[in-house]
Amino acid sequence: MPELRKDPVVGRWVIIATDRARRPSDWNGGPPAESPGGACPFCPGNERFTPPEVLATREGGTGANGPGWSTRVVSNKFPALQVEGGLDRRGEGMYDRMNGVGAHEVIIESPDHFAELSELSLAEIERVLRVYRDRILDLKNDTRFRYILVFKNHGEAAGASLAHGHTQLIATPIIPNVVAEELEGSLQHYRRKERCVFCDMVEQELEDGSRLVTQNEEFVSFEPFAPRLPFETWLLPRRHVSSFEETDPAALPALAAVLQETLRRLHRALNRPPYNFLIHSAPCAEARVPHYHWHMEIMPKLTKVAGFEWGTGFYINSTPPEEAAAYLRSVDPWPSASASRS
C-alpha cells in the first residue's frame, strides 16, 4: 500500500509509492531498462496490455477494451496511489502519515501513436478536453478526494515513459503544496482588493501585450511576468472560472484552439521540445470561489533544473518573457499545408 507522509517543517506531503519500488541497491547502476519487446500498450489492438478502460469515446458497435475508440481512459498500470481502502490517518511521534489512497488514470489521447496533442484536429483536442472534464466530474463523487490534478509529461526528458500521446490524472486526499500556496496568495489579494489576482493579470497582459502569445474571445496564453523557466507559458480563461470542470462545454472549442496554437508555436520555436503541462484548478470542495481562477502552466524542458532551483524555489531564468513571447509570436505555427488548422 502506498503511503502519504507529511514533512513536519513545511507541511509538504509526499507519496512513498512502495508498490512501484525498486530495491534500494537497484539504483547502483542507473535506471532499469525499459520493458523489452515492443508492442505499445496504448495502440489500438493492444488494449489487453492495459488495465480495463474506465471511459472511452467509441464508434457505434465496438465493445469495451477492443479497437474502435478515439480517446480511451484506463487506470495507470503502476499507480502512485491506490483506489481501495480508507485513509487510516495516524501519527508516529511528531510525524503524520496516511494510506496512499487515490486514483491514478491515463488518458490516451488518440489511436495515433505518433501524434502529439497539438497535431490532432481541433475537434479531436476538444474531445480530449471533454474527457478530462468528464473524468474530473466523476471522480469528484468520491468524497475521499480533495484535489484532482491533470498533467502531461511529453518526451522522455520530461518524464514520459511511453511515447504514445497521453495525459495523466491523479486524485489525492490532500491539496498539493503549490496549489495551497496559490489559493492562499490569491485569497490575500482578494481580501485586499475584492478582485481575483488572475483576472487582474489577464487584464494587464491583454493591455500591455508584450508577453502575449495568442488569444481568442474566451482564452488567452502569455509568458508570465516572473517565469521560472525559459518559455514557461500560461493559458487562462479570460472570464473568471475557478475550476477546469466548471468550464462551459460550449467554450471547449475555444480552449482547444488556444491550446493548439500555443503548443504549435512552442514546437515550431523550440524544435519540438519535451514539455510538461499542469492544470491548476480549485480543490474539489471549492469549485466556485471568487478568488481562484483555473489555468494551465506549460513548461518546455530546455534546461537542466539544478537541485539548487527546485530546492530553494529560487529560479534563474536566462530568457526574459518579453523576448520569449516576441519569438513565439514571430514563428509560423502552420508551416505546411498538411498541418491543417482543424
Next chain:
Amino acid sequence: MPELRKDPVVGRWVIIATDRARRPSDWNGGPPAESPGGACPFCPGNERFTPPEVLATREGGTGANGPGWSTRVVSNKFPALQVEGGLDRRGEGMYDRMNGVGAHEVIIESPDHFAELSELSLAEIERVLRVYRDRILDLKNDTRFRYILVFKNHGEAAGASLAHGHTQLIATPIIPNVVAEELEGSLQHYRRKERCVFCDMVEQELEDGSRLVTQNEEFVSFEPFAPRLPFETWLLPRRHVSSFEETDPAALPALAAVLQETLRRLHRALNRPPYNFLIHSAPCAEARVPHYHWHMEIMPKLTKVAGFEWGTGFYINSTPPEEAAAYLRSVDPWPSASASRS
C-alpha cells in the same frame, strides 16, 4: 543588469539573468556546446581564466592569482546577480521588480581536478567548510543582502558546468521561497510547543534509528521521514544552531567527518551519482533565533524530476527512507586502503 521579479500570486521571486541570456532562437537546436578547447579554469596555473580571487588559502610566499593555493574563491564569471548598484525597487502595474543585485561566488575546493569533495582528507574538507563560513561572515557586512545560499552541483546531470570540484555561493536581496516556508513552519511549531522542530526531529531520529545514516557527538545525518527523492539525505548539528556561520569553529572537524562519511556512503551505494547539496540557514538578520536550525540537504540525482513534481510540490518517491538508510548503513564507505579516512 539582471532583474528580480516577483510572481504576484505566490510571491516567488525569480532572477531574470539577462547577462547570461541566449537569444530566444538559440533554444531551437538544443543547448550550446561547452566552451571549446580544454584548459580547466579552476586548475593551478590557469588562474588567469577566472575573475580575480576574493579569498584563497595559500602557501607562504605565493602571490594572489597564481598557483600555491589550497582553496580559492572567485566571483562567478557568468554571475546570476551583479554586485554593483542599488536595488531600485519599482512597480509595473500589479507587478514588482528590483535590480538583480547580489553576489555570486565560486569556491574551488582543492587544486586536484579530479577529487570529489568526500575524497579530500578530513583536514581539507574542514578547510573548505571554514572558507564557506569566512565568505558568509564577510558578505553579511553588506546590508543589501538578506540571504546567503551555499550550494553544490556535482556532475553534469545535477547542473554542474565544470568538472573540477567547486561549491557556489549566492547572496540575494530577498529570502528564497522555500527558506521562507521553513522559517514560517518552524516558527509555528515553536509557538505551539516552545521547541525547535528540527531539534525535535533530531531527537526522534536518534531514538528511532531506522532512518539514521551516521553520527558523531556534534552532527547527525539521516534520511528524512518524508523525502521528496530516493536517498534524499539531511545533515544537522545535534545542538541548536540557527545559521551555518554561527557554527563553533571547533566543531568543524566533526562536521567534516559526518559530511565525508555521508557522501562516501552515497557514492558507494549509488555508484558515484551526480548530486546537489544546499545549506539551509537562517537569514542574515536572524542568525540566532530559537525556532530555526541550520541543516544541509543532499540530493542525489537518480530520477528525472517530472515537471509535475516540481510544478506542484507533490513528489512521488519510490524508495522508502527506512530502506534507503538501511542500504546506506550496509555499504563500506572506505572500500580500499588507498581511501584513507583522513
